[in-house]
Amino acid sequence: MEFGMRDCRFSYRPLFREHRVFDGLSVQFDTGRTLLLGPNGAGKSTMMALLASAVMPKEGQVYFGELRPSRRREQAAFRRNVGWVPQRVNAMPGLNVREQVAYAGWLKDMPKHDAWDAAMPAIEKVGLADLAERPSKALSGGQNRRLGIAMGLVHRAKVLMLDEPSAGLDPLQREDLRVTLAQTGEHADLIVSTHDTDDMGSQYDHVVVLAGGSVRFQGTTKDFMELAERDGSDSARAAAAYRSLVQES
């Protein structure tokens, strides 16, 4: 199913001063697992918010197959198919972990009993099964990230976008996250944003590099690695390739 955006213009208006983020941006994501790379401020989070239809472009279209979130009648169907875990996931006071994950599923149009039943497998997948009954407010930063991922997984979206899921995680948690994402990618197309090439592992099929509001690279992971010298470790080559793309501007 084709998923992406076409000729999108988007700007923020803090106190009447327009800050343009995208000016006619087009990108279409391939099926499989995609890593969205870009420096801080490149527009990765905004792109994901647009792709999730949490914000609407001033011009242009976001699409998932034939579905357009700008058409009100298609919005719910679009959102059922596209999941998004923003950078910051807050606990909802009064809910425990399972209730919050189930609520996220209900918000994505799942019947409440289905959402309740689907919550536990999603929680198990992110390794929070032991904390399912704990108030979500009581989770640590890393656990909170995993809660967010469980909330993204629960409704079994066809495309799942995770915005900087590894930020703030320790090395062990990062490793766990990699495993989780590898499993997730088996059921849904995955788009993961990061500014850190250390997050790049062999599990990604495609790479998109975003900088200065435009796409600098889009291709397979293999093509991306080809941009760097062949000598050195994979992570050093990824960093070199990324640097060459970002510094072009």
Place this chain on the structure above:
Amino acid sequence: MRAKTLWTSSPSLYLLPILALLGWYLTTALEPPGFDGFPGVTSHVAASLPFAILPAAATAAWDIGRLRQSGLLRTAPARNRLRVLAQMTLPGWACGLWTVAVMLTAAMRMADDPFDSFNLAPLVVSLAVLSAWTLVGAAAGAYLPPVAAAPAAAIGGYVLYSGSAALTDPKWRHLTGYSWSECCTVDQQPDPTLIWASLPLALAFALAAILVLSDLGRFWTRGLGAVAAVATAGAIAFPAASGLGYIPVVARDDDDLTCETSRVEVCVWPESRELLPLAVQTADQIASELEPYEVDLSNGFRQGNRAVPGQWRFVIREDFNADLMRKSMISALQPSSTHCDDPQDRFYAMQILSTAWIQVVLAEVTPDEAADDFRLGPDQKSALEDLLSQPAADQGAWFDSAAAELAECPGTGSAEERQR
């Protein structure tokens, strides 16, 4: 969200027992209603309504506030935004409804005949006001942190509803719906115009809150829509409220009266029908005692809690015996001057003298006791003595002319308003 999660995560569940106790106490601690019919019961509830608005608005603000705090609404939910918000507002609204239900039950227990003169208007307006403030609370929660939204919504609703009663100009209380709390004595009904004064604003606040909460169009267009809704409601309600008196009631339909005539006609409202024979018997006795004085009792006695110029209105309570009924009917024969424009106290002097005379003639009170009871000055006391020294028929004629003059004195309100 599952119902169990919705309720256990909301503070409303824990407030229910407290609100039940508070609602019961507030309703029973207030003066008993003057009218036992349904308008009296609901009016009694309307007086305590701020205490239902307060938790409803605060809980809705808190619940929507925690949803806002979680950021879940910003993650592009597939469900309709208003449906999501309505679900989260439900516990707050139910909290208010619960409080109203407790207050209604308490008021009905206090009333002898709670379903008499059934009129749903006060209850409908009360529920509209409660719903409006719950939604306004929810709207506050959608834009403010819960710790700010909850007290702001609670205090805002409480102050606007009950604070309007503190203003001298009655139209503000008509607009907010507080005036329903002043309905009605046994011979009154709520003024239907009050619906047009109080319901539009409540509905407009509810609509404005829904617009603000929705995601239809841009924020400023929704804001303008909300302002337009309130302005339109104000344009409808303001003229209606301006035309209403301090206590917006109308006289109850006389066709509802049950009357019986022996020496004089006695009329009571259906809820007091059981005491009609005692009232007739007492009226006969009074009429026979006044026969030598030839006092005009052709208007008869009519049950009512307010003095109406030109009518002999007497109060009935369910515990009345022959003695209390007699006292009540003697009181009915004491003319009032409060409606008269009376800068020289001329009408007041006339009223005092008439009252003292009736007490001496019917209540076995001596002129000296009457002078003490009514604090008559030396001139008034000698006027009373002069009056009592005249032939009985002359005394009665003086009383009739004084009563007629007091009924028609120039003063406040039209003749129609005086009948309300």
